[in-house]
Amino acid sequence: MIQPLTDAKxxxxxxxxxxxxxxxxxxxxxxxxxxxxHGVFRMDCVLDGESVVALKPVMGYLxxxxxxxxxxxxxxxxxxxxxxxxxxxxMTNNWAYxxxxxxxxxxxxxxxxxxxxxxxxxLTRLLNHSCVIGFMLQDLGAWGTxxxxxxxxxxxxxxxYEAVSGSRMMCNYMRFGGVRVNLTDENLATAKDIATxxxxxLDEFEKLLTNNEVLLARTQRVGVLPKELAIxxxxxxxxxxxxxxxxxxxxxDKYGVYGRLEFRVPLGDIGDVYDRYYIRVLxxxxxxxxxxxxxxxxxxxxxxxxxxxxxxxxIPPGDGYGRIEGPKGELGFYLVSDEGGKQPYRYHVRPxxxxxxxxxxxxxxxxxxxxxxxxxGSVDIVLGEVDR
Amino acid sequence: MDQVYKxxxxxxxxxxxxxxxxxxxxxxxxxxxxxxxxxxxxxxAIAIPILFVVSVFPGIFAYTTLVERKALGRIQNRIGPxxxxxxxxxxxxxxxxxxxxxxxxxxxxxDKFVHFLAPVIAVIPSVLLFSVVxxxxxxxxxxxxxxxxxxxAISTASVLALFMGGWASRNKFSLLGAMRAVAQVVSxxxxxxxxxxxVVMAAGSLSTLAIAKAxxxxxxxxxxxxxxxxxxxxxxxxxxxxxxxxxxxTPFDIPEAESEIIAGYHTEYSGFKFALFQxxxxxxxxxxxxxxxxMFLGGYNGPGxxxxxxxxxISMFWFFAKLGGMIVLTIWIRGTxxxxxxxxxxxxxxxxxxxxxxxxxxxxxxxxxxxxxPIAWVVTTLWLVLWFITLSKLAASENIEKREYRYAS
Numbered sequence: 001m002i003q004p005l006t007d008a009k010x011x012x013x014x015x016x017x018x019x020x021x022x023x024x025x026x027x028x029x030x031x032x033x034x035x036x037x038h039g040v041f042r043m044d045c046v047l048d049g050e051s052v053v054a055l056k057p058v059m060g061y062l063x064x065x066x067x068x069x070x071x072x073x074x075x076x077x078x079x080x081x082x083x084x085x086x087x088x089x090x091m092t093n094n095w096a097y098x099x100x101x102x103x104x105x106x107x108x109x110x111x112x113x114x115x116x117x118x119x120x121x122x123l124t125r126l127l128n129h130s131c132v133i134g135f136m137l138q139d140l141g142a143w144g145t146x147x148x149x150x151x152x153x154x155x156x157x158x159x160x161y162e163a164v165s166g167s168r169m170m171c172n173y174m175r176f177g178g179v180r181v182n183l184t185d186e187n188l189a190t191a192k193d194i195a196t197x198x199x200x201x202l203d204e205f206e207k208l209l210t211n212n213e214v215l216l217a218r219t220q221r222v223g224v225l226p227k228e229l230a231i232x233x234x235x236x237x238x239x240x241x242x243x244x245x246x247x248x249x250x251x252x253d254k255y256g257v258y259g260r261l262e263f264r265v266p267l268g269d270i271g272d273v274y275d276r277y278y279i280r281v282l283x284x285x286x287x288x289x290x291x292x293x294x295x296x297x298x299x300x301x302x303x304x305x306x307x308x309x310x311x312x313x314x315i316p317p318g319d320g321y322g323r324i325e326g327p328k329g330e331l332g333f334y335l336v337s338d339e340g341g342k343q344p345y346r347y348h349v350r351p352x353x354x355x356x357x358x359x360x361x362x363x364x365x366x367x368x369x370x371x372x373x374x375x376x377g378s379v380d381i382v383l384g385e386v387d388r
Numbered sequence: 389m390d391q392v393y394k395x396x397x398x399x400x401x402x403x404x405x406x407x408x409x410x411x412x413x414x415x416x417x418x419x420x421x422x423x424x425x426x427x428x429x430x431x432x433a434i435a436i437p438i439l440f441v442v443s444v445f446p447g448i449f450a451y452t453t454l455v456e457r458k459a460l461g462r463i464q465n466r467i468g469p470x471x472x473x474x475x476x477x478x479x480x481x482x483x484x485x486x487x488x489x490x491x492x493x494x495x496x497x498x499d500k501f502v503h504f505l506a507p508v509i510a511v512i513p514s515v516l517l518f519s520v521v522x523x524x525x526x527x528x529x530x531x532x533x534x535x536x537x538x539x540x541a542i543s544t545a546s547v548l549a550l551f552m553g554g555w556a557s558r559n560k561f562s563l564l565g566a567m568r569a570v571a572q573v574v575s576x577x578x579x580x581x582x583x584x585x586x587v588v589m590a591a592g593s594l595s596t597l598a599i600a601k602a603x604x605x606x607x608x609x610x611x612x613x614x615x616x617x618x619x620x621x622x623x624x625x626x627x628x629x630x631x632x633x634x635x636x637x638t639p640f641d642i643p644e645a646e647s648e649i650i651a652g653y654h655t656e657y658s659g660f661k662f663a664l665f666q667x668x669x670x671x672x673x674x675x676x677x678x679x680x681x682x683m684f685l686g687g688y689n690g691p692g693x694x695x696x697x698x699x700x701x702i703s704m705f706w707f708f709a710k711l712g713g714m715i716v717l718t719i720w721i722r723g724t725x726x727x728x729x730x731x732x733x734x735x736x737x738x739x740x741x742x743x744x745x746x747x748x749x750x751x752x753x754x755x756x757x758x759x760x761x762p763i764a765w766v767v768t769t770l771w772l773v774l775w776f777i778t779l780s781k782l783a784a785s786e787n788i789e790k791r792e793y794r795y796a797s
Contacts, residue, residue, distance in 0.1 A: 028560045035650060050564070050730050141645060141727025143638065148464040214639060214726045216788045246796040264795040274791070282793055369564070370648045370729045 025053055028369070032061050036139045036373040039383030043360070043372065050368045055361045059354070062387040070347040075101055075313050076176070078347070083170040085349065086385040089128050091120040091161070092326040094174035099255060100322025100333035101176050105315045107305055113178035114257045115298040119191055120164075120173065121256075121324070122287045122294070126198060127157045128327035128380075129238070129280040129287075130205070136277065136377035137209070140218055146209060153201050160190050176313065178304025188295060195291045202284060210278070219274035223363040223375035226271060233359045237329025237352050239379060242279040243271030249325035256324075261293050276378040314341040328352040328380050349388060353381040396432045400424055437529035441518045448711075449670045450480035456719045463723035490659035498656065499556040506553035507661040510668035513546040517675035520596045524688050524704035525695055528597050535596035536588060539679055540581055543634060546672055547573040550643065553665070554653035565652025568730060569643035573634055575734055579741035580630030583623045586745070586752045587614055587683045596679070600687030609693055613686035618768045619751040622776075624684040626745050628714075631680055633733070635673035638722040642730055677714035678707075685710050739783040747775040 031042035040061035046054040066085065070078035082097045083090035095117050102109060109117075131154055134147030158168040164187055165171040165180065173180050183191075209215055225235070230243040240247055248265045250258040266282035268275030315337040323332035329352025336346035356379050364372050404421035424432075454469065454476060461468025469476035494503055520535035522528035532538050547570055554566020588594055591602040606612035614620030633640040644652030654665045681687060690706030693699055728736070751768045758764035 026560060026563075028564070036648070047564075050568075137726060141638065141641065142725065143460070143464075143722060145464045145723055148466065152465060208724075212726065213788070214728055217732055218726060218729060220788060248796070251796070266793050267796055268793065269791075278791070278793065368729055368731065370642070370645065370727075373648055 023048070030369075030372065031058075037376065038135065038381055039386075041381070041383055041386065043376070045369065045372065047369055050370075052364050052367055052369060052372060055364045055372065057357055057360045059357070059386055062383045064384075064388060066388040067347050067349065071344055074343055075315065076310055077343075079174070080170065080172045083172055084384055085351065085388065086326070086328065086331075086353065086382045087169055088131065088382055089124045089327050090169060090171045091124045091173060092324060092331060094171065095121055096322060096324045096326065096331045097333050098174040098176055098322075099324060100320055100335050101315070103322045104318060104320035104335055104337060105176065107177045107308055109177055110302045110305055111257070111299050112182075112301040113303050113305075115294050116179050116183055116303060117174065118256055118258065118261070118294045119183075119291060119298070120179075122291045123157050123160065123191065123194065125287045125327045126194075126284055126291075127154050129284050130154065130201075132377075132380045133205070133209075133277060133280060136273075136374065137215070139373040139377040140215065146205070149201075149205060149208075153198065156190075156194050156197070160187065160194065163187055163190070175304055175308075175310060177308035178302070180304075182303035183298075188298070191291070192295050195288055195295060198288055199285070202281065206281060210281070216274065218371075218374065219277060219378075220272060221270070222273045222367060222371050223378060224270060224272045225359065225363055229359060229362060230271065234355050235329070235359065237326070237356065237380075238279050238283060239276055239329065239356050241265065241283075242268035242275035244269055249323060249330055253323070257294075258290075260297070261290050263287075263290050273374055273378040276380075316341055319346075323350070326352055328382070328385070329356055349385075351385040351388065353379075353383075353385040354387075357381055357386060396429050396436075397424070400429075400432065437519075440523075441515065441529060445515075445518055445671060445674060446667065448674060449667060450484070452670055452674065452715055453483070453666075454479050455716070456722075459716065459719045460723045463720070484663070487660050487663040492659045492661065493656075495558055495656050497558045499558070502552050502556035503656070504661075506549050506556060507657065507664035507668070509552065510546060510549035510665050511671070512668075513542045513549075514668045514671035514675060516542045517672065518678070521675060521678040522597050522600050522682060522687055523678075523707050524700050525693055526597065527688075527700065527704065531595060531597045534594045536584055536594045536599070536679075536683075539596070539675075540577065540584070543672060543676065544573065544577055546668065549665075549668065550653045553657065557653070557656035559656050561649040561651070562653050562655045564649045565643045565645075565655070568645075568649075569636065569653060571730070572636070572640065572643060572733060575737040576630045576633040576640075576741075579626055579737060579745045580634065582742070582745035582749060583626040583630065584683060586619055586623045586748050589749070589752045589756070590614065590617075590620075596682050596687075600682050600689065603686040604689045604693075608691040609689045610686065610691065613684070613689065615684045615686070617755065618765065618772055619748050619755055620684055622744065622748050622751070622772050624680070626741055626748065627680055627684065628717075629741065631673070631676035632718060632721070633737070635669060635676055637673055637718050639725040639727050640733060641722075641727060642733060645727060673718065674711070674715065677711055677718070680714060681707065681710040685714075735783070740779055743779055744776065747772065747779075 026047045028045045028047055029042060030045055031037040032040040037043070042058040042061070044056040044058060045052055064084075066081060070081060079094060079097060082093040085093050101107075130150040131147070134150035137146040138144055161171050161173075162168045164183065165173040225239065225243045227244045230240050230245050235243070235245070236247065244267055246265065246267060249255070250263075251265060263286045266279050266286065268279050317338050319334070319336040321332055321334045323330050330350065331352055332350035334346070334348040334350065335344050338345040360376065360379065363375050367375070400421045404418040410417070457479070458468040458476065469479040472478040472482045494500055517539055519529045520532055520539050550569040550573075551566045554562040554569070557563075587599060591599040593599060593602070603613050610616075615624045636643050642648075644654065649655075654662055657665060686706075688703035688707040690703070690709075693703035693706055751772055754768050754771065755764050758767060
């Protein structure tokens with residue numbers, strides 16, 4: 001509850017006993033309706049002038065009962081719901097859920113399907129990272145120009161998604177044991193075209209932004225996340241890697257066919273907003289490499305394991321945790337199956353946005369209110385995933 | 389006004405000739421107009437510039453918004469408004485109608501009177517600014533002998549409206565925006581006035597008309613513009629930055645930074661009150677662009693400008709062309725630059741702009757006292773360049789560094 005200004009105690013501008021003029025702090029509620037909270041998210045800020053003294057992230061405005069819903073539904077039934085978690089990256093959400101179920105049920109995925117999944121996941125990473133940088137610069141006040149440049153590229157990727165899955169954002173594309181529809185040669189040609197065009201877009205993007213003095217002054221040494229804190233708080237994804245934590249599930253788990261593909265993991269040293277920005281640019285360059293390799297190596301074959309019956313799908317009792325390196329970090333699904341096995345007994349999502357958001361206060365305190373939105377933008381949250 | 393006063397009798401005679409054909413009232417009106425009393429001539433001479441300012445510049449404002457949206461659209465590879473009229477030409481009118489018909493909301497806990505007064509006050513100084521902007525050879529609404537001083541005094545008054553709006557809204561975002569606006573306008577006033585001092589020294593007058601006149605002559609009426617002097621070039625850049633900060637344009641739009649404090653001081657304004665704030669802000673930035681043109685870009689001087697009807701029309705063309713150029717420049721910057729932070733804005737004003745404008749004043753002195761032009765060119769340029777390098781070294785933020793990234797093995 002925000003206190004009305006009239007209740008504030010009256011004060012005079014006379015120095016107190018210690019010779020310092022006593023001033024009041026101002027409690028500002030940034031959100032839930034605010035242009036830069038990326039959805040219905042609230043930050044209770046206590047400001048001393050323009051500086052942040054304390055900040056409390058308040059979540060839950062977009063709670064949709066995702067986990068409970070999934071526990072009332074057949075295994076496949078919640079696949080479309082995973083699209084709505086992080087609505088920017090429905091493909092990787094699908095994959096994480098499919099991976100968890102496959103682990104639990106012991107399904108072997110055919111090679112072609114694995115390659116298709118890698119292609120889709122890396123396209124998603126390109127899409128997410130370019131747009132995140134755009135949104136972050138929107139928060140910096142760059143008035144949508146970088147964002148709309150990123151959206152121009154995103155459009156091509158979304159067109160491919162539409163051609164493949166019938167939907168631009170809510171793809172619902174992965175299935176247990178493979179993917180729903182096979183990729184045609186035409187789709188693969190489009191993906192190749194995207195992979196060859198994207199580096200040019202990145203060069204243009206970097207030429208316009210990376211050495212811009214205002215951007216450097218606004219982002220360097222702002223919102224520093226130390227390596228120890230990043231590890232202790234369970235931060236994952238580009239955010240952890242910007243702080244110097246060498247943790248990429250594509251390298252650690254080598255799920256899918258990532259073990260066969262060659263790529264590097266860029267690491268930052270300081271962990272400020274600029275590192276988070278630039279690590280994403282470097283990751284996009286690596287993603288393009290992965291994409292080109294996957295498009296070169298993709299074998300012929302079935303796109304889904306033929307033995308999997310999607311109708312009346314049952315899993316023997318047990319529990320399993322499937323995780324992938326989503327664009328935002330470690331996206332995991334913890335599933336428990338009990339007798340009957342028609343639906344999950346327990347269904348839990350480990351959303352990277354939510355866990356990356358928990359250390360917001362540590363990064364913001366001491367900075368100006370203008371930095372708060374930039375730091376929030378660099379964390380890369382999607383409220384659908386934070387609140388579930 | 390003086391020019392109008394001179395031509396007013398002819399104008400009225402022409403009018404009386406037109407109106408003389410009317411039945412009933414034609415004869416007496418024509419008689420009155422063909423031989424007007426002195427007070428009536430004065431009233432006409434006052435009314436015509438007022439009508440000009442009040443009709444032309446809001447029109448420019450309306451179409452500036454359209455040009456801005458179109459240009460921003462092209463910069464962001466969009467199309468921009470194109471639904472209302474051809475090329476969206478009726479868009480400003482549609483916007484005006486929309487804003488007029490919107491519900492006017494006053495927050496319950498707001499100070500209602502001050503909340504109402506603020507947008508009105510926001511427009512007045514902006515309109516008054518135009519009274520000293522010469523739009524053509526000898527064509528200035530009021531040729532004040534302290535024109536530049538008047539312009540600065542008036543433009544600072546606009547901050548009062550911003551603070552009134554922010555304070556009366558009883559909104560914390562408004563209050564933050566108002567605080568930022570006051571701090572920003574007050575600090576950018578100083579380097580801006582000092583940059584203008586250089587021009588005043590060179591022209592030897594505070595009158596805007598005299599300053600514009602001092603830049604005439606030379607090859608094609610162009611080479612004597614102050615911007616083609618070393619000190620004038622530096623002054624132009626300082627003044628443009630100051631003017632952009634004063635009228636809260638990107639990258640200095642922190643009083644209404646959308647991504648941080650929603651809309652700053654006009655968060656709680658809707659409908660036409662909001663439009664009035666916008667009007668005041670845009671008019672102020674257009675007027676500041678006009679003063680920049682007058683002080684540095686030769687004002688109305690250009691090839692073909694001069695006295696007489698034709699020369700006057702050409703001079704008006706040059707003035708408005710330059711004004712349009714300055715407006716497009718601000719739009720271009722808005723489309724391509726991120727916003728700076730409050731503390732960076734302040735340190736930029738006090739650590740870079742202020743010393744540089746003082747250095748610039750010394751440069752004008754050198755220019756004046758070194759009689760041989762080539763030597764004056766070399767000496768002032770060297771002086772300014774050396775100081776610029778020193779200051780940028782001193783003020784360079786210690787935060788900015790070039791980074792190398794490593795890859796995990």
